[in-house]
Structure formats: structure tokens, C-alpha cells
Amino acid sequence: MSDIVEGMLSAFRLIFSLDRDLFEIIFLSLRVTLTAVIIASIIGMPMGAWLAINRFRYRRLTIAILNALMGLPPVVVGLIVYIILSRSGPLGVLNLLFTPTAMIIAQVIIITPLIASISHQAIRDLWAEYHDLLISLNTTKRQRIFTLIKDAKRSLLTASLAGFGRAIGEVGAIMIVGGNIDHLTRVLTTAIALETGKGDFAFALALGFILIALAIIVNLAIHSISKTERGSTW
Amino acid sequence: MVERILPLSIKHSTVKKHGKRIIGPIDIDISEDGFTIIMGPNGSGKTTLLRLLHGLERSRGGEINWNTDLETARLNQSYVFQTPILLRRTAVENIMYPLLLRGITKEEASQNAKEWIARIKLDTSANLNAKLLSGGEKQKLALARALATKPQLLILDEPTANLDGTATKEIESLLQETRRSGTRIIMTTHDLGQAKRLAEDVVFLYQGNIHERGEAKNFFKSPTTNEAKVFTAGEILE
Numbered sequence: 001m002s003d004i005v006e007g008m009l010s011a012f013r014l015i016f017s018l019d020r021d022l023f024e025i026i027f028l029s030l031r032v033t034l035t036a037v038i039i040a041s042i043i044g045m046p047m048g049a050w051l052a053i054n055r056f057r058y059r060r061l062t063i064a065i066l067n068a069l070m071g072l073p074p075v076v077v078g079l080i081v082y083i084i085l086s087r088s089g090p091l092g093v094l095n096l097l098f099t100p101t102a103m104i105i106a107q108v109i110i111i112t113p114l115i116a117s118i119s120h121q122a123i124r125d126l127w128a129e130y131h132d133l134l135i136s137l138n139t140t141k142r143q144r145i146f147t148l149i150k151d152a153k154r155s156l157l158t159a160s161l162a163g164f165g166r167a168i169g170e171v172g173a174i175m176i177v178g179g180n181i182d183h184l185t186r187v188l189t190t191a192i193a194l195e196t197g198k199g200d201f202a203f204a205l206a207l208g209f210i211l212i213a214l215a216i217i218v219n220l221a222i223h224s225i226s227k228t229e230r231g232s233t234w
Numbered sequence: 235m236v237e238r239i240l241p242l243s244i245k246h247s248t249v250k251k252h253g254k255r256i257i258g259p260i261d262i263d264i265s266e267d268g269f270t271i272i273m274g275p276n277g278s279g280k281t282t283l284l285r286l287l288h289g290l291e292r293s294r295g296g297e298i299n300w301n302t303d304l305e306t307a308r309l310n311q312s313y314v315f316q317t318p319i320l321l322r323r324t325a326v327e328n329i330m331y332p333l334l335l336r337g338i339t340k341e342e343a344s345q346n347a348k349e350w351i352a353r354i355k356l357d358t359s360a361n362l363n364a365k366l367l368s369g370g371e372k373q374k375l376a377l378a379r380a381l382a383t384k385p386q387l388l389i390l391d392e393p394t395a396n397l398d399g400t401a402t403k404e405i406e407s408l409l410q411e412t413r414r415s416g417t418r419i420i421m422t423t424h425d426l427g428q429a430k431r432l433a434e435d436v437v438f439l440y441q442g443n444i445h446e447r448g449e450a451k452n453f454f455k456s457p458t459t460n461e462a463k464v465f466t467a468g469e470i471l472e
Contacts, residue, residue: 126322129319130319130321132290132315132319133315133319133321135289135290136288136290136312136313137331137332137335138305138308138309138335139335143335147321147331151321151322151323
């Protein structure tokens with residue numbers, strides 16, 4: 001219990017002391033996660049929409065695989081990305097291992113199926129509602145996808161936030177591909193893992209509280225900017 | 235000059251769902267001019283016939299021949315559903331949508347949509363989410379959206395079902411105005427009074443087939459088949 005109280009006090013002290021290292025870690029965490037969420041949304045949302053409006057032979061199997069990929073073990077993703085980006089790997093020449101870019105790649109792989117799957121469910125429901133109208137208006141497939149994504153934006157925002165939630169708290173993959181290098185690839189989660197390993201529970205907890213606060217602030221900010229719930233019909 | 239999409243000729247078309255025949259085989263010609271009302275008891279295939287005309291249902295066998303190519307025919311007709319399907323957008327944006335699809339600029343589409351909003355007296359709700367409109371307002375909006383693209387053919391599936399007298403009157407008035415402007419209208423209704431007020435000719439469907447077709451005044455005055463007689467007398471037709 002005293003560790004928790006001490007952790008909270010440390011968190012306040014760290015924030016109000018404007019610790020430069022801490023803010024560097026926070027900004028890198030945000031940069032890596034938000035970049036991954038944006039990229040995964042750009043890939044996952046159209047993928048979800050495409051799956052919702054198209055009928056093809058292995059559609060059910062594809063959706064089942066996509067849903068299964070939501071539970072991808074981050075450590076395994078990290079390991080695979082590590083092998084691909086390592087010097088002897090197929091993309092070794094790019095020298096991306098132990099860089100924020102490698103961390104973004106790993107996170108994109110982890111959260112794209114999650115965003116695509118939630119998007120698919122949201123857009124499938126909207127497609128059922130719009131189907132006859134969009135066929136009647138002689139829309140092309142691209143116009144349908146664009147319309148569905150635009151009109152399902154609130155549900156899609158939830159998909160992005162779910163991706164953000166998973167990515168910001170992720171540690172296994174980014175530890176492997178990022179290496180937790182001070183001032184280069186250290187983010188909140190890897191710093192927490194490090195401090196816990198060192199036995200500095202108070203500091204680890206302080207970072208943990210900051211991580212939770214960050215996740216809440218980003219969610220609130222996005223909800224506020226996108227005016228979610230304001231257009232509710234009840 | 236836009237090509238005329240009508241007349242339309244449907245020959246020997248059948249619509250089946252899960253192996254069950256819904257309508258057909260049907261033969262029907264739709265002329266360039268007129269206001270056709272399709273009537274018949276529940277399950278007679280009225281909606282399916284409209285959907286077949288509009289391309290929302292596929293015909294098993296038979297032929298559907300427009301006066302022009304299918305793409306042009308599709309672009310020059312509009313469909314109003316019994317339960318309005320409105321986009322999760324504002325009333326103005328709902329009308330703008332098909333205009334933008336046709337490559338009209340945003341400014342022009344917005345101006346056009348606002349004119350329609352004024353015409354259907356939805357000025358105060360123009361920027362309100364369409365979901366918040368009343369049933370009558372939703373149907374007027376759906377009709378305005380259908381008319382905004384200046385279709386040669388307007389297809390309506392019981393547009394005033396579940397609406398009160400005032401909303402029905404407004405929609406009928408808009409339809410009569412549309413008819414006077416030269417748009418070909420095909421509509422289904424259950425309302426005998428409405429059919430008498432609007433129809434120039436009537437198609438009577440029964441058990442998935444066209445049972446009778448003729449000029450409205452003749453159909454209502456002296457229907458030839460027993461089923462049509464029962465129906466026009468306002469009695470229950472099983």
C-alpha cells in the first residue's frame with residue numbers, strides 16, 4: 001500500500017519537476033503509439049469496410065482469421081519483426097532495428113487486425129442500413145466504402161481508440177524491436193519494466209500512473225475534438 | 235441533351251427468393267409519360283416489381299430493355315423507399331449526397347439542396363441530423379433527395395404509409411407538381427383514395443402476376459377481374 005502512495009506522490013513530483021527525461025519518454029510513447037494508430041487506421045478501416053461490402057468465396061474464413069489475429073501475442077510479433085529487421089533478415093539493410101520506426105512497425109502489426117475487425121463490425125451494421133440506398137444511387141465500390149467510413153466515424157473512432165489503448169500499453173514487442181535504449185527507444189511501458197526489474201517500485205508505479213493518465217487524457221481529447229455523443233438522438 | 239431512358243419493356247421476368255417465386259413471369263411496358271399506381275394485396279409482389287424495375291432485384295430469365303444503356307437508365311431514375319433510408323448526416327447533406335456523386339461542385343450542390351429544403355419547408359431543420367426528423371419530414375426529405383437529381387423516372391414504394399393526413403397531402407402535392415414537370419412516376423399504394431387522386435393508370439397485382447392493367451378511371455369504375463372488383467370495393471382479398 002505504501003508503494004502505491006509513494007508511487008502516486010512520485011508521479012506528481014516527476015510531473016511538476018518537469019523532468020526532461022520523463023517528458024522525452026512521454027513524447028516518444030505518444031509519437032510511436034499515435035503514428036502506429038494512424039497507420040493502422042488507414043490500413044484497417046478500408047479493410048474492414050471492404051470486407052463488409054464484398055462477398056467472396058473465403059469471406060467467412062478471412063473474417064475469422066482477422067478476428068483471431070486480434071489476439072496476436074505481441075512477443076511473437078516482436079520476435080518476427082526482429083528477425084525481419086535484423087542484419088541478416090530480409091529488411092536488414094534498412095537499419096531499422098532498435099529505432100522508433102521498428103517499434104511503430106511492430107505496433108501497426110499488432111493493432112491493425114483489432115482496428116480492422118472493430119471497423120468491419122461497425123461498417124457491416126451500417127451497410128445493412130444503407131445497402132439499398134447506395135445500390136439505388138448507383139454508387140461505385142469506392143464511393144460506398146468512403147460513404148460508410150465517413151458515416152460510421154463515431155464507431156470507427158472507438159476502433160482507433162481501442163487500437164490506441166492496446167498500443168500505448170504494449171511492452172513485449174517494442175521491448176524486443178526497440179531495445180529500451182535510453183534517449184532513443186525508451187517509452188513508458190519499457191521504462192516501467194526496467195524500473196520494476198531494478199526494484200524501484202515507487203518510480204515504476206509513478207510511470208504507471210502517468211501512463212494511465214496519458215491514456216485517459218488522449219481518449220478525452222479525441223472524444224472532445226470529434227464531438228462524440230453530442231449528436232445523440234436521446 | 236440527356237438520352238430518354240423510357241419506354242421500358244419487361245418481358246417474361248421472374249423474381250425468386252430462396253427458390254420461391256415472388257413475381258412473374260411478368261410482361262409490362264412502361265411508357266414515357268404518365269403516373270402509374272401499382273396496387274394489390276399484401277404479398278402480391280408490388281415492392282418486388284418496383285425493385286425489379288429499379289435493378290434492386292435480379293430477374294430470372296426474361297428481358298428488361300430500357301430505351302438506353304443500363305448505366306444511363308440507372309443514373310436517370312430515383313427510388314423512394316417505404317421506410318426512408320437517410321444518411322447519418324444533416325438534412326441538407328442528405329440532399330447534397332447524390333448531387334456530389336454526380337460530380338456537381340460542393341457549392342452548387344449546397345445551393346441546390348438549400349432550395350429543396352425550402353421547397354419542402356424544412357428550413358428550421360436544415361442542419362439537424364436527419365435521424366431527428368419526424369416520419370413525415372423524413373419521407374419529404376427522401377423525396378426531395380430523389381428529385382434533386384432531376385430523374386426522368388421516379389419510383390416510390392408506398393411513400394405515405396404510416397404518415398398522417400397533413401404529411402400525406404404535402405407529399406401528394408409534391409408528386410403532382412413533379413408529374414406536371416414531366417417526370418414519369420410509378421408508385422405503389424394501399425390507399426384506394428390516394429390511388430384515385432393520383433393515378434393515370436393502374437397495374438393490379440395478385441399472387442405475383444399482373445392481374446389487370448388499365449386507365450385509372452376505368453379500373454376504379456369497372457374492374458374486369460373478380461379480385462380487382464373485391465379489392466376496389468375495399469373488401470378483404472385473400
